[in-house]
Amino acid sequence: MPLRKFFLNLNKTPLAQIEENGMKKTLLIITLFITSTAFSQSKIDMNNLIDRGGLLYAPNKEKPFSGSVFALYDNGQKKLNGRYRKGIKNGKWEWWSATGIKDSLGTYNNGNRHGKWTFWYDSGVLLGEQKWKNGMADGLFAKWYENGEKESEETFKDGEKDGLWTYWHNNRKKKRELTFKDGKEDGLFTEWYWIGRKKEEGTYKDANQDGGWTYYTENEIGKYEVRYTTGNIDLATFTDNLGQTYSGILIQNYDEATRVDGQYLYQSLAYDFSIYPEIFATIKNGKKDGLWTQWSQDGEKTMELVYKDDKKWSGKWTEWYSNGQKRIEGSYKDGERTGTWKSWDSLGVFHSFSDWFQKGYNASENKEYDKAISSYLMAIELDPDDNVAYNNLGVAYKNQGNLTKAIESYERAIEIDPEYATAYYNLGIVYKGQGNTAKAIQSYEKAIELKPDNATAYYNLGSVYDDQGDYTKAIQLYEKVIELDPDDASAYINLGSAYFNQGKPELRLSNYKKAARLGHKAVQDWLKKNGDEW
Secondary structure (H helix, E strand, C coil): CCHHHHHHHHHHCCHHHHHHCCCHHHHHHHHHHHHHHHHCCCCEEHHHCEEECCEEECCCCCCECCEEEEEECCCCCEEEEEEEECCEECEEEEEECCCCCEEEEEEEECCEEEEEEEEECCCCCEEEEEEEECCEEEEEEEEECCCCCEEEEEEEECCEECEEEEEECCCCCEEEEEEEECCEECEEEEEECCCCCEEEEEEEECCEEEEEEEEECCCCCCEEEEEEECCEEEEEEEECCCCCEEEEEEECCHHHHCCCCEEEEECCCCCCCCCCCCEEEEEECCEECEEEEEECCCCCEEEEEEEECCEEEEEEEEEECCCCCEEEEEEEECCEEEEEEEEECCCCCEECHHHHHHHHHHHHHCCCHHHHHHHHHHHHHHCCCCHHHHHHHHHHHHHHCCHHHHHHHHHHHHHHCCCCHHHHHHHHHHHHHHCCHHHHHHHHHHHHHHCCCCHHHHHHHHHHHHHHCCHHHHHHHHHHHHHHCCCCHHHHHHHHHHHHHCCCHHHHHHHHHHHHHCCCHHHHHHHHHCCCCC
């Protein structure tokens, strides 16, 4: 009887009838075959298998394991199902997440991935599909974003990257496209920003960037053109929003690189072609010499000028605020400022030198010293030879408590006008505040020399000698103050105190009474307390 018929009869013919037909022996053999085929291996926890030289064995077994395996998470959730044949992965394998969502599915052939493999996100959404051939990626590997949009298509051949690779942003716009040959980048490379605008483009040769590459800044107002030779940059040219080009060597370490003659495009961090350079620099004989340009982070030009031997030399000098608004503008010629310089506040409102000077003066009167300083500095930028602006700047610094800056400002005022008595006088005040008596005396004496009728300078100089205990000198100076200003009650008080310190109390009293008659309230109260009239 043919085997097909026997299987059919096996389901229909009672055992007694088969025995009567002389088929008992055949039935027994086939029954044993079915049993051994379907139930020779029971499913076993994969963690119980034993690795012996790369082959897995069931406990207490001499032969490599063949059969199904499983594994569970600590919460009892199914983790994987798979099969082994002779101790090696073979057949269908499946994995799940701890929450029960299918994670991946694929097949093995003699321990190697083979055929289609599929992967899912924890949400259950398809993540990717990849083809394998005897353990090597071969064919298309496609991936999707969790929102269902395609993320990439990559192709392989015999385990090597091969052919066109394409990537997309999750808004369906193309992100990147490149070609591989024999596992290496080779050919055109293009990348796009999220909005669909081109970011960069160039060619690879044997995995190295080669030839001309173009990079476009993210704000759409600039681009870099870079030439490579076997992966190394030969030259870079940056074009700004006005079409002006700047060619130089790309650098991150400004101090070291600019010691060598040449032109440089500088960024402080690792070079990023999606943003503007910070500085275009020209160095000759170790000095600034040639065009210098500076940009803000948002691509606005903040300064451009030609230098010569480290000195601002010629051309238009322009600076911008960080918001892109023009801040100050003027010109240099042969190293000197020339023409009328203009300035604006951060809102774009034009201000002259007089405007800034008045702003500084008003702010000082209101004790807004930070505002006063910034206003005077702006006035000085427009006219750096105005000695009064420097003097007033020094007063603001002094009132702010920054005596070092105050001294610098007064000295600059004196440098501009060596006969500017007010700056010497104010310098004396600061030196006295620092406890530098010698320089305070020197400054006050110079102020008096330049302006002999300055009663206040005599007064302050007298107080310095008073503090030193030189009462004779102090008395002479206070008397000079009274000669110049007979109504200065404070001069009478200090004069009286100096006489008292010389052992002449009667002269103190007479001078105090003069101060009282001039309306000095504190002296009047002192005299009343002592029973004296004035």
